[in-house]
Amino acid sequence: MITFDQTTKTYEGGVTAVKGVDFTVEKGEIVVLLGPSGCGKTTLLRMVNRLETISDGKIMIDGEDSMSLDSIELRRKIGYVIQSNGLFPNMTIEENVMIVPDLLGWSKKKKKERFKKLMDMISMSSDEFGKRYPHELSGGQQQRIGVIRALAADPPVMLMDEPFGALDPIIREKIQDEFLQIQKEVNKTILFVSHDIDEAIRMADKIVLLRDGELMQYDTPSEMLVRPKSEFVREFFGKDRAIKSLSLHTIRELQDIIGLAEFDEGIEDTITINVNHDLRNTLSMLLNQEADQVIVIDDDGNKLGAITIDIVQKYLHFEIKAKPTLVQKG
Amino acid sequence: MDKWIKFLEINASRIFDLTIEHAILVGAAILVALLIGVPLGIYLTTNDYLAETVLQIASVMLTIPSIALFGVMIPVFSIVNLGIGFVPAFVALVLYAQLPIIRNTYTAIRNVDPEMRDAAIGLGMKPIQRLFRVEIPNAFPVIMAGIRTAVVINIGIGVIAAYIGAGGLGVLITQGITRGDNYLIITGSVAVAILAMIADGFLIWIQKRYTPKSIAN
Numbered sequence: 001m002i003t004f005d006q007t008t009k010t011y012e013g014g015v016t017a018v019k020g021v022d023f024t025v026e027k028g029e030i031v032v033l034l035g036p037s038g039c040g041k042t043t044l045l046r047m048v049n050r051l052e053t054i055s056d057g058k059i060m061i062d063g064e065d066s067m068s069l070d071s072i073e074l075r076r077k078i079g080y081v082i083q084s085n086g087l088f089p090n091m092t093i094e095e096n097v098m099i100v101p102d103l104l105g106w107s108k109k110k111k112k113e114r115f116k117k118l119m120d121m122i123s124m125s126s127d128e129f130g131k132r133y134p135h136e137l138s139g140g141q142q143q144r145i146g147v148i149r150a151l152a153a154d155p156p157v158m159l160m161d162e163p164f165g166a167l168d169p170i171i172r173e174k175i176q177d178e179f180l181q182i183q184k185e186v187n188k189t190i191l192f193v194s195h196d197i198d199e200a201i202r203m204a205d206k207i208v209l210l211r212d213g214e215l216m217q218y219d220t221p222s223e224m225l226v227r228p229k230s231e232f233v234r235e236f237f238g239k240d241r242a243i244k245s246l247s248l249h250t251i252r253e254l255q256d257i258i259g260l261a262e263f264d265e266g267i268e269d270t271i272t273i274n275v276n277h278d279l280r281n282t283l284s285m286l287l288n289q290e291a292d293q294v295i296v297i298d299d300d301g302n303k304l305g306a307i308t309i310d311i312v313q314k315y316l317h318f319e320i321k322a323k324p325t326l327v328q329k330g
Numbered sequence: 331m332d333k334w335i336k337f338l339e340i341n342a343s344r345i346f347d348l349t350i351e352h353a354i355l356v357g358a359a360i361l362v363a364l365l366i367g368v369p370l371g372i373y374l375t376t377n378d379y380l381a382e383t384v385l386q387i388a389s390v391m392l393t394i395p396s397i398a399l400f401g402v403m404i405p406v407f408s409i410v411n412l413g414i415g416f417v418p419a420f421v422a423l424v425l426y427a428q429l430p431i432i433r434n435t436y437t438a439i440r441n442v443d444p445e446m447r448d449a450a451i452g453l454g455m456k457p458i459q460r461l462f463r464v465e466i467p468n469a470f471p472v473i474m475a476g477i478r479t480a481v482v483i484n485i486g487i488g489v490i491a492a493y494i495g496a497g498g499l500g501v502l503i504t505q506g507i508t509r510g511d512n513y514l515i516i517t518g519s520v521a522v523a524i525l526a527m528i529a530d531g532f533l534i535w536i537q538k539r540y541t542p543k544s545i546a547n
C-alpha cells in the first residue's frame with residue numbers, strides 16, 4: 001500500500017511539479033498516473049523510490065514514512081521499470097534480470113531457478129536468451145525483460161514509467177495483456193505512468209488524473225469516463241475515447257460474460273436491439289434515452305434480457321480486467 | 331641497404347636492449363599515470379568545479395615542449411640528487427600521460443547514458459556498485475582510447491629522455507645526430523615506430539578482449 005499525503009515537489013529553480021497530492025494505492029492494485037506532458041507524473045513516481053526528494057508532505061509505504069527508510073533498501077524492495085528499459089548493455093539478459101537478487105546476495109542456484117521462472121512468465125526461453133545481450137533482442141523483448149528484472153526479487157511494489165511507451169501499438173497491446181496476466185498471478189501494488197488514455201483504461205484499477213501537478217480526479221476508469229468531476233477530466237478523455245473501445249465488443253460478448261438484466265414486460269416504452277449490436281452504439285442509444293427499457297433480441301427475435309447503462313459500465317470495467325482472455329488471440 | 335643490414339646485425343643486441351629500456355621507462359610511467367589518472371578522472375565526475383581546473387592544468391601540461399619539461403626536471407630533481415637519469419624522465423612521462431587518461435576517463439564516465447545510471451540507482455545499487463558494475467564497463471572503450479593515446483605519446487616523447495640520460499631508443503637518435511650517422515637515426519626512428527605499433531596493437535587487443543561485446547560499436 002502506498003499513501004500520498006499532501007505530497008509536494010518543488011524543483012530547484014522554483015518549478016512546483018507536484019502540488020499537495022493525496023491518494024492511496026491499495027495492495028494489489030494498478031493505479032495509472034495519467035495526464036498531459038509535464039503534469040508531474042514522472043516526478044510523482046520517482047519520489048516513491050526517492051530518486052527525487054520530497055519537498056513537502058509524505059509518502060507512506062505500508063504505513064511507514066518513506067523518508068524513515070534506508071534509500072538503498074527501499075529501492076531494492078520496489079521494482080522499477082522505465083520506458084527506455086534501462087537494461088545494461090554490458091550484462092547478459094540473465095545478469096540484467098538477476099541484478100537485485102545478486103545485490104541481495106542470493107545463492108547461484110536460487111538465482112538460476114528464479115530466472116527460469118521469470119522467463120517462463122513472459123514465454124521466453126531462459127536457455128535461448130539468458131546468455132544474449134540486450135541489443136540482440138527486439139524492442140518488445142527488451143521491454144519484457146525490463147519488466148521481469150523489476151519483478152526479480154519479488155518486491156511488493158512496482159513503479160513503471162511508461163514501460164510500453166516506446167513500442168508500436170500492436171506489440172504494446174500484447175505486452176499489456178501479458179502484463180495483466182502476470183499481475184493476476186503476482187498481485188503487486190503498482191504505480192504506472194502513462195500518457196495514453198487507452199492504455200490507462202486498459203491497465204488501471206484506478207486512474208489518477210493530473211494537471212499541472214494537481215490531482216484532478218482519482219477514480220476507476222469507468223467512473224472517470226462516465227462521471228468526470230470537471231470539464232478538464234471530461235475534455236481530457238475526449239467525447240468518444242472510452243466509447244471507442246466499446247465499439248470493439250458486441251452485446252453478445254457482454255451477455256456471455258456478465259449477463260443481461262431481467263426485462264419487465266410491464267414497461268410500455270420499450271425498444272429492442274439485436275444482440276450482435278456493438279456496445280458503442282448500444283451505449284449511445286441508452287444515453288439518448290430513446291426509451292425506458294431496451295430489450296436485447298437475437299436474430300430470431302427472442303427476448304434475451306434488458307440492457308442498461310450500468311451493465312455496460314460494469315462490462316467496461318470487467319473487460320479491462322479480463323481482456324487477456326477476451327481478445328488475446330485477436 | 332646491405333650496409334644497413336650489416337649495421338643491424340652488429341648492433342642487434344644493443345638495439346634490443348635499448349628498446350627494452352624504452353619500453354620499461356614508458357611502461358612504468360603509464361602504470362603510475364593510470365593509478366593516478368583513472369581514479370582522478372572518476373573522482374572529477376563528482377566535482378564539476380575541480381574538474382574544470384584539473385583538466386585545464388593537464389591540457390597546459392601537454393603544450394609544454396617536451397625538451398623544456400625535461401629541462402625543468404633536471405634542476406628540480408638535482409635537489410634530491412636525481413637530476414639526470416631514469417627518475418626525471420619517468421616523472422615527465424607520467425605528467426604527459428595524465429591529460430589523455432584523465433580526460434578520457436572523465437568524459438567516458440560522464441557520458442554513460444543517464445537513463446542507465448538512473449536505472450542502476452533505481453534498482454538499489456550503491457554508488458560503488460554502480461561504478462564497477464555499470465559505469466566503468468560501459469566507459470571502458472573510451473578510457474582505453476585515452477590510455478592508448480597516452481602510450482603512443484609517451485613512446486614518442488620518451489626519445490627525448492635520452493637527453494637527460496635516461497637511455498632508451500633516443501640514445502640511437504641522439505648519437506646519430508651528433509655523429510652524423512644516418513643509420514643510427516633511421517634505426518632509432520624505425521624502432522620507435524615499431525614499438526609504438528606493437529604497444530598499440532597489444533592495447534587494442536586488450537580493449538577488444540575486455541569490452542563487453544554489446545557496446546563494442
Ligand SMILES: Nc1ncnc2c1ncn2[C@@H]1O[C@H](COP(=O)(O)OP(=O)(O)OP(=O)(O)O)[C@@H](O)[C@H]1O
Nearest residue numbers: 011012015017036037038039040041042043044195
Ligand atoms: N530535474 C528537474 N529540474 C527542474 N524541473 C524539472 C525537473 N524534472 C522535471 N521538471 C519539471 O517538472 C514538471 C513535471 O515534469 P515530469 O517529468 O514529472 O512530467 P511528466 O508528467 O512525467 O511528463 P511527460 O509525460 O512528458 O513524461 C515539468 O514542468 C518539468 O519541466
Ligand SMILES: [Mg+2]
Nearest residue numbers: 041042043193
Ligand atoms: Mg514522464
